Each structure stands twice: as structure tokens, then as C-alpha cells.
Amino acid sequence: MRVLLTGAGGQLAVDLVEAFADTVLTAVPRTELDVTDEAAVSTVVRAVAPDVVLNTAGLTDVDACEHDPEAAHAVHALGPWWLATACRDVGARLVTFSTDHVFGGAVPAGAADTGYGEADAPAPVNRYGRSKAAGEALVRETLAAHHLVRTSWFMGVHGSGFATAILAQAAAGTPLDVVDDQVGSPTSTRDLAQAVRRLVAARRFGTIHLANSGSCSRFALAEALLEDGGHDTPVRAVPTSAAPGGARRPAFSPLDTTHAASLGLGLPPWREAVARFVDDLVDTGRHTRGRA
Ligand SMILES: NC(=O)c1ccc[n+]([C@@H]2O[C@H](COP(=O)([O-])OP(=O)(O)OC[C@H]3O[C@@H](n4cnc5c(N)ncnc54)[C@H](OP(=O)(O)O)[C@@H]3O)[C@@H](O)[C@H]2O)c1
Incomplete structure (x- = not known):
């Protein structure tokens, strides 16, 4: 199987390269393919076939x-559209990544217990989410052979984000204020990459939610990271309103992963993923465990 990966060097991309090691993979960074450039997308997809x-x-x-x-x-709507068009032209399949930020504006009946399902209508509360929702619609309209993967709250050993920031602050001994009124689904990019490999093998097209199972608040996630990282740094639960400014975040955006689990594509529980993420960070020398 020949695979073309865009956005090479990003945290998910690095784990995907590992998960697709059994394929003939061409990974291109932004400097070699800007997905917002329609002509370049067509040229590269035709060349790699x-x-x-x-x-x-x-x-x-x-x-x-x-x-x-x-x-x-441009990156979240037009890029996937140009890629879907180019895939259609050469008979390729497209896997593209969307986000829990397409949700959050309105919680449908039932979602309060299980999180959002694949069929729930997008209701983004910020422009990131709106651009991703637009990209989803364009991909669906353009290419039947799509895997549209909604995922959330990455924990990646090869990148930076909430999880690495919490551990870095804890290692520096900086007391932490973490919001407890944002609830979502943490996701190990390593687990996600392996699930995507299985999804591609299973050829299950359409929209699918892939995240570690279960959900928690940012505060609970920080507590888990500190526990597994061996840090006793004080962490205080604060409301989102304590740090005004920036884009609005969904207060509640867990992804219901029942569909993925029913296909044998589910990811392990988020709490297990945190433990393995911290172990991997320590093993790769990116974090030193505390003594607590
Ligand atoms: N991080 C999360 O928590 C999260 C959650 C849900 C969904 N997602 C989605 O999952 C995907 C991967 O996220 P990630 O966290 O792995 O991101 P990341 O580490 O920030 O990597 C993104 C990559 O995309 C590249 N890129 C940006 N603009 C581009 C363009 N116009 N053309 C080609 N490449 C471009 C970046 O290149 P440069 O470094 O050169 O800018 C970078 O290599 C994204 O679609 C993201 O929206 C992420």
C-alpha cells in the first residue's frame, strides 16, 4: 500500500509514520506541500499516486x-477539499482529522451522558471549530472514500500541548491553576495512530470518533498527569472565567466512541493512556519523574 502523509513533523504525524511502517510511505512537511495550494496538492498526489x-x-x-x-x-476547509478532489482524481482514499471543537455550542439530548456521537450536528463555538466543520462538509461532498476522524485533547510524545505543559510546569515547581469546567476526551496520539492504521485496513468509510474512551475535566487530567509524573506540585481548580481572553472553548465536548468500539477500533481508557504517555515521555528523556 502506498501512503502519502501531509503535515509531516507534527505530533500525530510522527506516530502515524510509525504505525504505517508496513506501507510504502511518503511523508511531506509543509515546506514540501502546502495543502492550501490547490495546484501543488494535485501535482504531489499525482506524482506519489x-x-x-x-x-x-x-x-x-x-x-x-x-x-x-x-x-x-484555508488549512482546515480548503486543504482537505483540494486533497479530497485530488484523491478522487487518482482513486485514492483520504484520512483527515477533525476535532471535538466542531461541538460545544448545543448539547443534544443524550450527549450529556455519553458525549457527542458521529451523527450529532456540529455546533462550534470558535473559528477553529467552524473551519474544521466546513472542511468536514467539503470532504463528504467531494469524496465517498473518506475516513473523517474526529479526535480531541492530544497527548503526544513528539509535540507540545496541554499535557506536556502541565508536566513541564510541575517539573519546574510552578503551582498550577487548571480549569475544571471544560470536559473532554484525552487522546494518546500513539493509540490514535494505531487505531487509524486498523481503520484503514478495515476500509470503514465515513465519520468516526477516535479518542481514548471515557472523559474528564482538564483539572482531572492534570491531576492524573501529576500523579503518574510523581509530582506533588499544588494544583488548584479554577473556572474558565478566571482566565478571560482568547477563543471560547467548548465546556463539554467528549466524543462518544461506541461506534469505533463496535467495529473493534476503540482506544483504551484515557486513564491508562495517561500512564503510558508519561512512561513514554520519561523513556524518551523528555521528562524527569518527580519523587512524590
Ligand atoms: N492537538 C490536538 O489536541 C488535536 C485535537 C483534535 C484534532 N487535532 C487535529 O489533528 C491534526 C494533527 O494535529 P497535531 O496536534 O499533530 O498538530 P501539529 O503537531 O501542530 O502538526 C501540524 C502540522 O501541520 C503542518 N501544517 C500547518 N499548516 C500547513 C499547511 N498549510 N500545509 C501543510 N502542512 C501544514 C505543520 O507544519 P509547521 O510546523 O511547519 O507549521 C505541522 O507539521 C490537525 O488537523 C489538528 O487540527 C488536533
Whole structure:
């Protein structure tokens, strides 16, 4: 199987390269393929002639997207559209990544217990989420052979984000204030990459939620990270309103992963994923465990 991966070098991309090691994989960074360039996308897809395209290109700074919605739209809506069009032209499949930020504006009946399902209508509360929802619609309209993967709250050994920031602050002995009124689904990018490999093998097209199972607040996630990292740094639960400014975040955006589990594509529980994520960070020398 020939695979083309965009956004090479990103945290999910690095884990996907490992998970797709059994394929003939061409991984291109932004410097070699800007997914917002329609002609370049067509040229590269034709040249590589892949069976599958993995599109990990994204602007993950939610606040920056709020200030530059045109850039967010270009990368999250137009990029996947150009890729879907090019895939259609060469008979390839497209895997592209969306987000829990397509939700949060309205919680449908039932979602309060299980989280959002694949069929729930997007209701984004920020421009990052709106640009991703637009990309979802364009991919669905353009290419039947799509795997549209909604996922959330990455914990990646090869990147930076909430989880690595919490551990870095704890290692520095900085007391932490963490919001306890945002609830979502943490996701190990390593677990996700392996699930995507299985999804591609299973050829199950359409929209699918892939996240570690279960959900928690940012505060509970920070507590788990500190526990597994061996830190006794004080952590205080604060409301989102304590740190005003920036893009609005969904207060409640867990992804219901029942569908993935029913296909044998489910990820392990989030609490187990935290433990393995911290172990991996320590093993790769990116974190030193505390003594607590
Ligand atoms: N992080 C999360 O918690 C999260 C949650 C849900 C969904 N997702 C989605 O999952 C995907 C991967 O996220 P990630 O956390 O792995 O992101 P990441 O580490 O920030 O990597 C994103 C990659 O995309 C590249 N890129 C940006 N604009 C591009 C463009 N116009 N053309 C080609 N490449 C471009 C970046 O290149 P440069 O480094 O050169 O800018 C970077 O290599 C994204 O679509 C993201 O929206 C992420």
C-alpha cells in the first residue's frame, strides 16, 4: 500500500509514520506541500499516486485561528477539499482529522451522558471549530472514500500541548491553576495512530470518533498527569472565567466512541493512556519523574 502523509513533523504525524511502517510511505512537511495550494496538492498526489492520503496538516493554536480565520479556513476547509478532489482524481482514499471543537455550542439530548456521537450536528463555538466543520462538509461532498476522524485533547510524545505543559510546569515547581469546567476526551496520539492504521485496513468509510474512551475535566487530567509524573506540585481548580481572553472553548465536548468500539477500533481508557504517555515521555528523556 502506498501512503502519502501531509503535515509531516507534527505530533500525530510522527506516530502515524510509525504505525504505517508496513506501507510504502511518503511523508511531506509543509515546506514540501502546502495543502492550501490547490495546484501543488494535485501535482504531489499525482506524482506519489497513493492508495491512501493521511492529512495531518493543521493549525492547532485555537487562539491564533480566532485572530486569523482566513488562515484557519484555508488549512482546515480548503486543504482537505483540494486533497479530497485530488484523491478522487487518482482513486485514492483520504484520512483527515477533525476535532471535538466542531461541538460545544448545543448539547443534544443524550450527549450529556455519553458525549457527542458521529451523527450529532456540529455546533462550534470558535473559528477553529467552524473551519474544521466546513472542511468536514467539503470532504463528504467531494469524496465517498473518506475516513473523517474526529479526535480531541492530544497527548503526544513528539509535540507540545496541554499535557506536556502541565508536566513541564510541575517539573519546574510552578503551582498550577487548571480549569475544571471544560470536559473532554484525552487522546494518546500513539493509540490514535494505531487505531487509524486498523481503520484503514478495515476500509470503514465515513465519520468516526477516535479518542481514548471515557472523559474528564482538564483539572482531572492534570491531576492524573501529576500523579503518574510523581509530582506533588499544588494544583488548584479554577473556572474558565478566571482566565478571560482568547477563543471560547467548548465546556463539554467528549466524543462518544461506541461506534469505533463496535467495529473493534476503540482506544483504551484515557486513564491508562495517561500512564503510558508519561512512561513514554520519561523513556524518551523528555521528562524527569518527580519523587512524590
Ligand atoms: N492537538 C490536538 O489536541 C488535536 C485535537 C483534535 C484534532 N487535532 C487535529 O489533528 C491534526 C494533527 O494535529 P497535531 O496536534 O499533530 O498538530 P501539529 O503537531 O501542530 O502538526 C501540524 C502540522 O501541520 C503542518 N501544517 C500547518 N499548516 C500547513 C499547511 N498549510 N500545509 C501543510 N502542512 C501544514 C505543520 O507544519 P509547521 O510546523 O511547519 O507549521 C505541522 O507539521 C490537525 O488537523 C489538528 O487540527 C488536533
